[in-house]
Amino acid sequence: MLYYDQNKNYRDFEVLRDENKCIQCQVCVRQCSYEVHTYDEKHDEVTADQTKCVGCHRCEAFCPTDALKIRKNQSEFRDNALWTPQYLKNIYKQADTGGVLLTGMGNSYPYPVYWDKMLLDASQVTNPSIDPLREPMELRTYLGAKPDAVEVHGGNGHPRLDTSFAPQIPIEYPILFSAMSYGSINLNIHVGLARAAEEMGTLYNTGEGGLHPTLYQYGKNTIVQCASGRFGVHTDYLNAGVAVEIKIGQGAKPGIGGHLPGEKIGPEISLTRMIPEGTDALSPAPHHDIYSIEDLRQLIYALKEATDYKKLVFVKIAAVHNSAAIASGMVRAGADVISLDGFRGGTGAAPTMIRDNVGVPIELALASVDERLRQEGIRNRASLVVAGGIRCSADVVKAIALGADAVYIATAALIAVGCTVCQRCYTGKCPWGIATNDPYLAKRINPEIAHEKLANLIRGWGHEIQEMLGGMGLNALESLRGNREKLRGVGLNETELNILGIKHAGA
Amino acid sequence: MEINAKGIYYRDLNKMIREAVAGGERSFVLRNINGQRYIGDGIEGKVKMDLYGTPGQDMAAFMKGPEIVVHGNAQDGVGNTMDDGKITITGMAGDIVGYGMRGGRIYIQGDVGYRVGIHMKAYKDKIPAIVIGGKAGDFLGEYMAGGVIILLGMFGEDRNGRPAAGDFLGTGMHGGAIYVRGGVDEHMLGKGLKPEEATPEDMKTIRPYLKEFCQVFGLDLNGILDGSFSKIAPATHRPYGNMYAY
Ligand code: SF4
Numbered sequence: 001m002l003y004y005d006q007n008k009n010y011r012d013f014e015v016l017r018d019e020n021k022c023i024q025c026q027v028c029v030r031q032c033s034y035e036v037h038t039y040d041e042k043h044d045e046v047t048a049d050q051t052k053c054v055g056c057h058r059c060e061a062f063c064p065t066d067a068l069k070i071r072k073n074q075s076e077f078r079d080n081a082l083w084t085p086q087y088l089k090n091i092y093k094q095a096d097t098g099g100v101l102l103t104g105m106g107n108s109y110p111y112p113v114y115w116d117k118m119l120l121d122a123s124q125v126t127n128p129s130i131d132p133l134r135e136p137m138e139l140r141t142y143l144g145a146k147p148d149a150v151e152v153h154g155g156n157g158h159p160r161l162d163t164s165f166a167p168q169i170p171i172e173y174p175i176l177f178s179a180m181s182y183g184s185i186n187l188n189i190h191v192g193l194a195r196a197a198e199e200m201g202t203l204y205n206t207g208e209g210g211l212h213p214t215l216y217q218y219g220k221n222t223i224v225q226c227a228s229g230r231f232g233v234h235t236d237y238l239n240a241g242v243a244v245e246i247k248i249g250q251g252a253k254p255g256i257g258g259h260l261p262g263e264k265i266g267p268e269i270s271l272t273r274m275i276p277e278g279t280d281a282l283s284p285a286p287h288h289d290i291y292s293i294e295d296l297r298q299l300i301y302a303l304k305e306a307t308d309y310k311k312l313v314f315v316k317i318a319a320v321h322n323s324a325a326i327a328s329g330m331v332r333a334g335a336d337v338i339s340l341d342g343f344r345g346g347t348g349a350a351p352t353m354i355r356d357n358v359g360v361p362i363e364l365a366l367a368s369v370d371e372r373l374r375q376e377g378i379r380n381r382a383s384l385v386v387a388g389g390i391r392c393s394a395d396v397v398k399a400i401a402l403g404a405d406a407v408y409i410a411t412a413a414l415i416a417v418g419c420t421v422c423q424r425c426y427t428g429k430c431p432w433g434i435a436t437n438d439p440y441l442a443k444r445i446n447p448e449i450a451h452e453k454l455a456n457l458i459r460g461w462g463h464e465i466q467e468m469l470g471g472m473g474l475n476a477l478e479s480l481r482g483n484r485e486k487l488r489g490v491g492l493n494e495t496e497l498n499i500l501g502i503k504h505a506g507a
Numbered sequence: 508m509e510i511n512a513k514g515i516y517y518r519d520l521n522k523m524i525r526e527a528v529a530g531g532e533r534s535f536v537l538r539n540i541n542g543q544r545y546i547g548d549g550i551e552g553k554v555k556m557d558l559y560g561t562p563g564q565d566m567a568a569f570m571k572g573p574e575i576v577v578h579g580n581a582q583d584g585v586g587n588t589m590d591d592g593k594i595t596i597t598g599m600a601g602d603i604v605g606y607g608m609r610g611g612r613i614y615i616q617g618d619v620g621y622r623v624g625i626h627m628k629a630y631k632d633k634i635p636a637i638v639i640g641g642k643a644g645d646f647l648g649e650y651m652a653g654g655v656i657i658l659l660g661m662f663g664e665d666r667n668g669r670p671a672a673g674d675f676l677g678t679g680m681h682g683g684a685i686y687v688r689g690g691v692d693e694h695m696l697g698k699g700l701k702p703e704e705a706t707p708e709d710m711k712t713i714r715p716y717l718k719e720f721c722q723v724f725g726l727d728l729n730g731i732l733d734g735s736f737s738k739i740a741p742a743t744h745r746p747y748g749n750m751y752a753y
């Protein structure tokens with residue numbers, strides 16, 4: 001039995017330095033916030049303590065002579081399909097600390113990815129495809145409750161609309177930036193997200209950490225969040241954006257709250273959260289004023305009253321087994337938009353067991369929620385925005401064909417600014433300057449460049465969405481929404497096809 | 508402005524109030540209030556409201572500045588996530604009074620329900636306070652992150668019998684302080700908390716709140732101060748600091 005941390009040498013990664021290429025420039029020493037690399041002056045040599053490496057690849061990316069490679073540790077345990085190294089290492093760790101295993105980002109287990117088991121249709125012969133480069137292609141989406149019917153009067157070329165509409169938010173792309181709080185990520189990223197949302201005519205979401213004073217100017221492209229901790233929630237904040245999102249749950253950790261550790265509560269975070277520096281920011285698991293659908297209605301309407309019915313109210317839940325019934329209740333409670341976060345959704349910190357074992361894949365949850373709302377004849381009363389593992393524009397198109405109005409992306413947005421999904425966001429040491437508020441590290445994100453990259457991502461996906469639409473002979477996203485005829489399953493069983501409401505490929 | 512609220516739907520009533528405030532009205536007398544929800548929600552500035560009757564759920568939620576006097580009882584959610592202002596309730600109030608409250612004061616002469624003062628906050632000199640003249644249900648001050656709760660147990664309905672506080676008082680609290688007149692048994696507190704006798708320094712802190720409480724309800728301050736007070740303060744500002752395996 002070892003009397004020190006048994007994991008010490010069972011490290012996850014190996015840092016390979018090609019001594020022929022290394023010029024002892026020490027870039028890696030400065031770039032690695034986990035202090036893996038050190039410079040040994042006596043021998044004029046850079047060495048590595050590989051046990052500390054989290055595999056973020058920052059040093060590799062910055063090494064000017066390509067001397068560094070980060071590999072999975074080659075050392076192998078004897079093969080065992082049940083007792084894989086991950087379980088062994090976790091147990092050693094917990095035997096040492098008695099703690100709860102913590103992780104970051106989304107579920108990393110190989111559960112089926114249904115996006116990859118659905119194929120899109122395209123036009124051939126009988127209906128012409130459309131070339132988006134030459135013909136108008138409508139991606140604009142209006143979020144908000146739609147009336148059951150529209151009444152007009154006056155014909156004779158001068159029709160007048162009698163029906164009054166609930167407030168609507170137009171978005172130019174069906175892609176929103178999902179909630180990431182100031183605290184879990186830093187202000188530079190928030191600025192990048194806000195500006196990209198502004199440029200591209202879409203929305204970003206503040207997350208539950210309040211809103212930095214410098215970001216109020218992006219209100220037209222902002223969704224503010226109201227979570228159980230009610231951090232930084234006040235009238236100016238509620239009125240700052242175009243919508244307020246009540247966060248009930250999050251795909252990465254359904255059913256549990258959030259703890260932003262006291263070490264991360266510096267002066268600026270303390271200002272926006274309105275709690276003292278160094279105190280843990282605890283978001284209780286439930287909102288203590290919401291124990292039922294009726295209570296949810298109460299908070300929805302308290303928010304609507306407080307914002308004079310001018311703001312949309314989103315309600316965000318994690319996709320869980322009975323999401324469809326809950327979603328029906330949410331719509332009846334008055335939610336204008338339902339945000340549904342699947343179990344692959346990311347997070348700054350979550351207990352590993354929860355992240356990897358709780359929830360429902362977003363594809364299935366989306367299909368069942370959309371279907372249920374249609375059956376009940378209330379689908380028009382709320383928009384549906386889905387999140388949790390949207391990786392590319394094809395995922396977006398498939399989500400819309402399954403019934404979503406738009407998607408939320410967060411992990412993809414962070415990857416756009418450098419994140420390598422090392423899953424160690426909870427340490428606050430993100431070497432890419434993203435999930436950190438350490439000023440030295442946060443400086444690594446330039447808000448202008450972040451803005452540009454995020455806008456580019458939306459732009460690129462937008463073109464691809466137009467192409468896929470055109471290929472199907474559609475010239476508006478609206479024609480694809482909930483149009484499951486455009487999807488076919490591959491390798492799915494009867495139950496899965498039924499839930500997704502699609503036919504198997506070939507049928 | 509005086510409004511007879513009898514039979515007016517909450518949405519119309521609140522709209523009337525909002526529009527009047529936007530038009531410069533600063534003083535309201537609302538009569539025959541009977542369960543209308545969300546009165547005073549999100550209202551800002553120096554506005555005074557006198558409510559006669561029983562206002563409905565979530566009164567003064569997200570409120571920033573106004574003063575509301577309820578001549579009667581109030582329901583659940585009074586001062587939910589309230590930012591600033593003053594609420595006075597001559598009767599009793601329901602559950603979750605002052606949830607996530609970040610500033611201002613709430614004075615309730617009688618009893619309150621469950622989960623009152625949950626997750627109250629404080630930031631610099633912005634310190635919210637709730638004074639309860641009667642008794643409180645379970646989970647008073649749960650998750651409390653800042654602010655002051657004072658529980659007197661003196662002016663409620665059931666003066667005999669059950670203790671002033673309910674069970675699980677201050678569970679998970681990591682800031683602020685709860686004061687209970689007449690003391691509280693340790694077994695009723697959240698895990699890790701211990702009641703301490705309030706020091707003269709503590710009494711100096713709570714005196715202004717008690718003084719104002721007596722002023723608004725016409726009560727005798729000495730009659731309150733001549734009892735002993737227990738203080739419950741968080742054991743740590745980082746209740747879950749050691750919970751995780753890194
Ligand atoms: S920078 Fe990242 S990849 Fe490189 S050694 Fe440090 S932790 Fe490992």
Ligand code: SF4
Binds near residue numbers: 423
């Ligand atoms: S945000 Fe940073 S810490 Fe989190 S996964 Fe990405 S690179 Fe790693």
